[in-house]
Amino acid sequence: MTKKHVFLSGMVLMLPIAFAMVLVLHPIRxxxxxTASPLEVQVDNFTFGPATLTVPLNSTVTWVxxxxxxxxxxxxxxxxKSKALDTDDKYSxxxxxxxxxxxxxxxxxxxxxxxxxx
Numbered sequence: 001m002t003k004k005h006v007f008l009s010g011m012v013l014m015l016p017i018a019f020a021m022v023l024v025l026h027p028i029r030x031x032x033x034x035t036a037s038p039l040e041v042q043v044d045n046f047t048f049g050p051a052t053l054t055v056p057l058n059s060t061v062t063w064v065x066x067x068x069x070x071x072x073x074x075x076x077x078x079x080x081k082s083k084a085l086d087t088d089d090k091y092s093x094x095x096x097x098x099x100x101x102x103x104x105x106x107x108x109x110x111x112x113x114x115x116x117x118x
Contacts, residue, residue: 040064041113043071043085043105048113055095055117062092072106081106 039059042049044066055061063073065085073082073091079101082091095101095117105111 042066043073043111046108046111048103048111051112052114052116055115057098057117058094058096059117060092060094061115062090064088064090070107071111073103074106076102076104 039053039055039061041053041061041063043063046067048063053061063082063085065071065087068087070084070086072084073080075081080093080103084107085091095115098117101115101117103113103115
């Protein structure tokens with residue numbers, strides 16, 4: 001066997017193993033699958049994601065600003081309101097009463113979202 005043949009044979013064996021290791025170490029997410037925790041709302045590109053989040057009673061929801069501009073999270077009924085959140089700032093609120101909580105960004109009122117507490 002030539003050195004070239006040995007090298008190519010080794011590559012044929014090693015490439016599938018290397019590819020399998022990459023898949024194990026970095027699993028592929030379905031398109032559109034969020035990396036946020038189940039109780040987290042991402043503020044990004046002037047939207048809340050998810051737009052509607054359903055959580056159990058006594059859950060703490062955290063909003064994380066991923067935009068380059070500040071946002072203020074405020075409920076329509078005045079139950080909760082954050083300070084201005086800069087990039088990567090977080091705001092959390094614990095929902096201890098069942099119901100539907102509509103909220104918006106008080107700086108950008110067209111940004112709206114809903115928390116449903118069951």
